[in-house]
């Protein structure tokens with residue numbers, strides 16, 4: 001049976017393209033025949049609205065409901081709280097209720113693993129679960145890292161994220177040591193690239209030179225283009241909104257890189273088991 005891979009898309013800095021990447025990578029994977037569950041782990045509910053659920057506060061069940069059940073040790077029903085998007089992705093939505101979860105988790109036993117347990121109960125039947133993280137390094141982000149096999153870090157091209165990256169990588173390593181030994185860094189994705197400016201080119205160069213030895217930095221760079229923002233206002237992926245756009249080409253190419261890495265990792269695991 002094929003294994004499900006859980007990727008947390010995380011950066012404590014806001015507005016770097018986490019939600020846009022979760023949605024479009026998810027759609028890209030569906031386009032390649034994969035079964036995909038997206039998880040909105042940000043109380044702003046941006047992924048939920050970007051997929052067309054415009055009033056997330058009216059949804060009867062969200063990630064917060066499922067996590068609450070896990071805390072109460074109530075088993076989740078099959079497909080409970082999971083929405084289905086017409087393009088083929090499934091979604092566990094979020095709304096502002098999730099912000100209360102940060103506080104609830106403080107006093108819960110095994111508080112780092114609530115999301116992980118939640119996903120354990122629902123992820124059967126999916127090839128990929130993509131978690132859209134929130135812009136902080138609080139308990140919900142720790143839960144995302146604890147639930148994930150790997151972390152994808154979108155960074156904005158015109159801002160050298162040295163300090164934030166160091167802090168994030170330190171957090172990932174801490175989670176790896178203490179809670180989730182299988183956690184790895186999937187890769188760093190450069191987003192919002194303004195190809196016309198030297199600043200963007202220079203930042204990308206510094207990033208590749210400074211971190212390229214330690215971390216995978218995807219060949220794909222996502223350009224700035226208005227179609228990326230327009231697609232989300234229509235509740236669609238970029239492939240459905242404008243498949244000929246530069247952003248669609250970029251997310252198509254990212255999808256291929258992710259699939260190729262997945263194949264390689266699977267091959268390495270099989271080889272290690274056979275030895």
Ligand SMILES: Nc1ncnc2c1ncn2[C@@H]1O[C@H](COP(=O)(O)OP(=O)(O)OP(=O)(O)O)[C@@H](O)[C@H]1O
Pocket residue numbers: 013014015016017018019020021042044046133134135191192193222223224225226227228229230232247
């Ligand atoms: N390639 C792009 N070109 C133009 N605009 C983009 C692109 N990618 C994302 N955006 C826009 O930039 C804004 C921030 O993107 P997004 O919501 O994906 O970032 P985020 O990291 O998830 O933000 P937050 O941390 O607030 O959740 C959004 O308005 C989005 O539509």
